[in-house]
Amino acid sequence: MGVEGIGARVARKEDKRLLTGKGRYTDDMSVPGMKYAIFVRSPYAHAKIRSIDATAAKAMPGVIGVLDGKQLLADGIGNLICGWMIHSKDGSPMKMGAWRPLAHETVRYVGDAVAIVVADSVAEAKDAAEAVVVDYQELPVVTDATKALEQGQPQLHPEAPNNLIFDWQIGDPAATDKAIASAAHVTEITIHNNRLSPNPMEPRATLGIYDGGDEHYTCYTTSQNPHVARLVMSAFYNVAPENKLRVIAPDVGGGFGSKIYIYPEEIVCLWASKRTGVPVKWTSDRTEAFLTDAHGRDHLSKVKMAFDANNRIIGLKVDTVANLGAYMSLFSSAVPTYLYATLLSGQYDIPAIHANVRTVYTNTAPVDAYRGAGRPEATYLLERTMETAARELGVSPAELRRINFIRSFPHQTPVIMNYDAGDYDASLDAAMKAADWNGFAARKAEAAGRGMKRGIGMSCYIEACGIAPSAAVGSLGAGVGLWESAEVRVNAVGTIEVLTGSHSHGQGHETTFAQLVADRFGVPIDSVNIVHGDTDKVQMGMGTYGSRSGAVGMSAVVKALDKVEAKAKKIAAHLMEADESDIVIENGELKVAGTDKTVPWFQMALAAYTAHNLPPGMEPGLKEGAFYDPANFTFPAGCYICEVEVDPETGVTKIIQFVAADDFGNIINPMIVEGQVHGGLAQGIGQALLENVHYDPENGQLLTASYMDYAMPRADDLPSFKVSTSNTPCPNNPLGIKGCGEAGAIGSPPALINAITDAIGNNRLTMPATPQKVWAAAHAAN
């Protein structure tokens, strides 16, 4: 490991611009003639649109234009789509209702866009939006998914009777039922996974620019995957052919899943730019973000876990209802199915699993992937069930887990996944040691002496990252392949550009990807630039989500570097009249092994471009590209332990310590990996303790639409974290990377809730564990 190579804690290259106010986020973009958009949104959760009258609005000062859904339809702009086909267990395809970028007949959630106002300033656009008269006929509302499935409830889409999108299953129902019938003990529990708002600190924004001369569109947007945005906007929404549409996602201020999807606003702003003849910029405010950014989670599950007389799990049965909101967002169908139920084996050897999942329309914002996406739902369900079972069986939670750990790899689960490597005892041991598990009883007694209730809880999670083998996900219904691309350009002076289809919005790719190059060629990372986020620069890419940029994006870079290295060695061998198999690259020089002959890296690069003295038949230049399609998912895993103190007088929970012991495979930059874990932990703790999206069930109004109402984790809600890793390299990619972006959010909620229920002696507690709920549970009989 060099000081800037693989494994080094290199300070980030991107930090200087972000620390000095020189970051360039979408809302910072400005072009000549640019005007500002405000969307007119439905104040009702469900209503027919009788009419839209923009006469008064169009006469307001500064107004350039007011456009509605009928005009959008007339111009042939298509419906928003869900890109992953799921079939119900009866073989029928999922029931996808129409999602218009601007509703012209029916609105289905508060915030549904019905018109766009373009004006000289944001303030004038807001004033004019107030003057757009929309005549609504209110319809009855349903916000709860279980209720929406009942007879006689409001119907959202004619395509989906009883609001049922699909009724899907995985696993072996007969074998699972048989295991439960023969069990020595069955633990039954109902698990609610609360609805969350992702809340990246940068609100969504877009700038649509139509150039009539070239009939060309440019879209600046807050996206985690600009190439997918271009593909979908071109292929499905008829905005423009791909060669006439450039999508740029510049600095993006966090995503956490919510910026994967293509939303109505970027489509409408591009279209409005052509319609009005001016560049159109829209920036969400925070209330719009709460209303319209895709939410996460919202599952209700009934669970039965069967044990034999030796406390081995012999069967797991799960029945889940997942709320997908008013429309099917881009990957919404994949989250409660292949990203969730395929992880229900956890770290455990379970011979029979059956999961049934029904997804449902309701009059709420669309629900899609949020940090973890399905895997937090599986982990919370499993790890609360394991803790409950341990208490029922009178076994220590660690012992029950150890009895059931998978210890032989590869391991085929009954729910598709084939785990390639792991050591679950190692992370459990590391976490228990770091948390001083054995000293807990004394700490609990000391706390009791002060009238406080102390509890400890653990969670052993597994997740599937590095999504994903294209053919495999294609066979499961994905509309895209999930490979990644990279291109390595060595300039004539030896500096290097790496173009990647991954997108960095906080993950530090500009540093870690450069570390790969530094490690390979011994060149300083300052001589390496990472280029991403622009469809005109990078040919194609699938973007960043699902902790895939290391395992998939970097693997593509490695493949391209292999090709560059091979050609560079040929050139150097020719220059030094040596055999190419004798060339080694060290410290920025190409050397003939065992001799003092060297060619500096820049001199080799210059030779590639002057082409005065290249091997016979070799093309000039030094630029190589690669596409990498993973062979399998990767399987990060770990053990998290949380210790809390609950004040029985107030129900307030204080986190005493939070320990994370992870297995991420090989690590490029430990500093950045630790930062990813910290952030994930904060989001998981936020879910468990503070955050909840709440709709009024009577009228579908969002009651948590600002930071005054939605409890974001703040610095004094959280402790400093104790994080460590004990790594087993992933055997399926060239760097041995598993991925680290989501683990914290996946593993932490059950550890925290298990700690609180341990403290209060009552297992009946739902997230978020607010003081009111904890107090009530602490004072109720279990």
Next chain:
Amino acid sequence: MAKITMTVNGRQVSGQCDDRTLLVHFIRENLGLTGTHVGCDTSQCGACVVHMDGKSVKSCSTLAAQAAGSDITTIEGLAANGELHPVQAAFKANHGLQCGFCTPGMVMTAVDMIRRHGGQLDEATVRAELEGNICRCTGYHNIVKSILAAAAEMGGARVAAE
């Protein structure tokens, strides 16, 4: 409309704006200083923090007209002669930022916090004083570490100067 004059990052600037224009929009739109961000609209997140006459304020809840005649420092005015301010340097050294969107407000809040507390900051105080700044990426762990490191460095520097 109002004509407003103020000093921003040591330079006198003037501009026309609506009476209702917020200071953050004056800074971003009129002056083109886009390092100051808007994250929430309700004075909760602190991405918009600047210094007005040496004290941190939320520029999303200050009218531009209220800032007339004042001395404003934004994130762009913190580094001197191309050298990062010690707080900026500490954020870089300790990985105190990820996506960078909350960072300008965090740094401006931290500078003011260290000025008020000198070398006497501890973790509990830093966490309590960050009440008005929200970060979604870092879990605050490395932000707290950065501020404590900067406070130690700046406190140390002051002692050395004396």
